[in-house]
Structures are given as C-alpha cells and as structure tokens.
Amino acid sequence: MAESNQGKSQNANAQQKLTQKHLLQKDALYQYILQTNVYPREPECLKELRELTANHSRGLMAIPPDEGQFLILLLKLINAKKTIEIGVFTGYSLLCTALALPPDGKVIGIDMNRESYNLGRPIIEKAGVAHKIDFREGLALPILDELIQNEEMQDSFDFAFIDADKVNALNYHERLLNLVKIGGLICYDNTLWSGSVAEAPDAAMSELGRNIRHYTIELNKALAADRRIEISLLPIGDGLTLCRRIS
Template sequence: MLRNDTLTARNLALTPELHAYLLDQGRMTPDPVLAELIEHTHKAIPDQAHMTVAPEEGALLTFLVRLLGARSIVEVGTFTGYSSLCLARGLAPGGSLITCDVSAEWTALARDFWARAGVTDRIELRLGDALDTLRAMPAEPHLDLAFIDADKPGYIGYWEELVPRLRPGGLLLVDNTLFNGEVIDDKPAPKPAAVRAFNEHARKDDRVQLVMLPLADGLTMARRLPSGEFPA
C-alpha cells in the first residue's frame, strides 16, 4: 500500500509490461493509423523518432480537447504529426488547429497521415519561425488550447506569446518539462537548463493556475485564470 504522505514519492516505475497494461486498460493503445505513423517515423528519422509524444500523452491530448470542447488550437512543434493528429481528432465541429514547424521534410510525413486519418481539413500547417507565426495571430484572448513541444530555448518566448491569447479558462500544455530528469542536475546541459529556466518562469506566472505531471517526459498544464481569480 502506498503511504498517505504528500511528501513521499508515489509514482510507480513503469516496466514495459506495466506500461502495456496501462495503455490497454486506459484504452490508449495507438490505433492502426497512429501505430503506422510511429513505425514510419522510426524508419524515416531514426535519430529523432524519440521526439514523438508518448501514446498515453497523445490520448490525453484528445481527451482534453474534447473535455474543453475546444474549437481553436495552436501547436508549436509539429514533427511528423502524431500530436497534431491527436489534437485534431478531439476538435469540436468546425474547430481548427494551427500547427507550427520549420521542417518541410518532417511535416510531409505528417500531411500524409493527417490525410489517412481524415483530419486534413481541420489542420493548417504554418512553416517558418514559430514566434513570427504566433505574433501574427490576433492579440486578443481567443485560443481554447495550445501545446508547446518544440525547441527548448524557445519555450519562454512561445509561452509569452500564447498566454495572452488564451481565453479565460483556456489550457496551455507544455511537453518535456522534466527532460529525462536532467532539470535537477547541478550543471545541466543547455537544453535541460533552458527547460529549467522555463519551468521557473511558468511557476512565477500569476496569470495561470499550473500543475506539472510526471507523464512521459513531464507535462506542464496551465489554465488561464479568469479576471479576479487567483492562482491556487
């Protein structure tokens, strides 16, 4: 039995067998289209294939989009389109996803699988510097959900562009915020150091209610606070 002690680590270490059980029982096992996308990503880009979100994280993205009834979503970091596909599947009727990336090569694979999944009409891919893309969007709060999973030194900049554009109650999700545990190293390498700086930046932001989950490589969830509501 796990101790009822809030200061004691209570997260199970997932063996491959337990992880498989989790995916199966939680109905989070990738369907044939997602499974094939994972396979093609590993074949086409083996050195970067780890950048695909975990299956349980993808399932959570779809779940949260549906829970919010989201119609307007922005994603920073498309890669080969797994998370985009998961986000788009959850959209309310008439909803749309803008996803930002710099690689025409990687996103070509994404486009193929969006078409196979029947979500192409819900997704607009914008190639180029993501900060420029975000700054060109309407400045007023209008986004229901945003997802950041891109270059780690850019996280703070993306956050600062997205938080003001979230509607009250909107959700901002940020991936890799534990960065393989390296965020607590005494002298972290540049990428985990950038993530640690972002984590501290987000923690101090009183515009949002924030939680960090030990899901996959760490997932930060931030809810834009309505006027007059204060962080928990």
C-alpha cells in the same frame, strides 16, 4: 520469414524507443499501461503514424501514445475548437488534436520543417481530418507575432501545445498569453527532461542535454511564479505542464 523477422526487429526497436519517453521506475508498468489502456483504444491512423515515426532517425521527438491519449481526452473535456501547436514533426500530436476537435474545429500547426510533416500528411488525409489543420512553416515567434497583430486572433484560442525549441519557451509563453483566452489551456511538453531537472548540476550529461536542462528549469520556475496561470506538472511522457490562463 525474413520479412517477419525484420518486422519483429522494427517493433522491438520502436518499443525500446518508447521506454525512453517515460519516467516510471519499472518499464513493465509502463508496458502494462500501453497494452491494457492505450493501444486497445488507439485509432488505427494514430497507430500507423506512430509506427512510421518510430522508424525515423529522430523518432524520439514525437510524444508517446499515452500522452497522445491524454491530450485527446483533455481537448474533449474542455470542448476545444480552436487550438495552436508549436512543434509538429511528423504530426502525431497534431493528428491527436485534429481527431479530438469537432468537425468545424481548427488547429494551427507551426514548424520549421515541412518535410517531416509531409511524411505524416498522407495518414492525416486518410484519417479525414486534414481540413482542420492549418500548417504554417517557419519560425514560431514571427508567426505568433503576426497572429497577435490580428485582433480577431487575440484571446481566441482554447488550447496551445508547445513541443519545440526549449530556448524560446518563455518567449512563446508571453505571446500565447495574448492568444489563448482566459480559461484556456497552454501545455508544455518535456518539462522534466528525462528527469534531469532533479539531477545535480555536475551530473554527467551531454552539453546539449545540459543546456536544455537549464532552459527547462528556468521555464518551470517562471511558470510556477506566474500568477496569470494555474499550473499542474504531470509525470506523463517526459513531463507535461498544464497552464490554465486566469488573467
């Protein structure tokens, strides 16, 4: 009985965390989406990794499962084969990508912390997609610069997903425009930052939240003005901006 109660408590905590990752006005509507559309189609390996991540002290860093489902479909729609991800954490979004790619597809995953990725690595291996992943530990900017120096890497990626250091988002953007091919997609996560982008400048929030809000607003302005891309900001998760490179 104790174990059963503990399991219920952990599940309740995980559900509570998930409610903080969406912007729908009614939580019941979000739960409807999860229960009727997302969870019934979620592969067992993603469920296992999602539940493992939910118990992590920084579990909110992972994308929510409805966003993961959307990314999988998006990657398949564009027939992505070569992708890059900045900000891996335990690897939930990375696993979504690996599952969506064809058997010979590849994703370069960049993160400063291999320890978090190693938590999810056994699940990724069990899912049979570890061979698609090239994990690179370190700061993203030097790694991106190194990739750009390789002419074979320039204009070769079908897709990029950025869920990392918001301060450097625009620096990532300029480099990714050299790596993602024309017609390819660059996706930025958290572009609504819990809705704070629409709050008044003097609204109550933490110093960290205010700083990230500032950089998020600057990113959104820059993307909207960038004529090298077509964009769409989706109210999924914490905000997801799709950028299609056109020049």
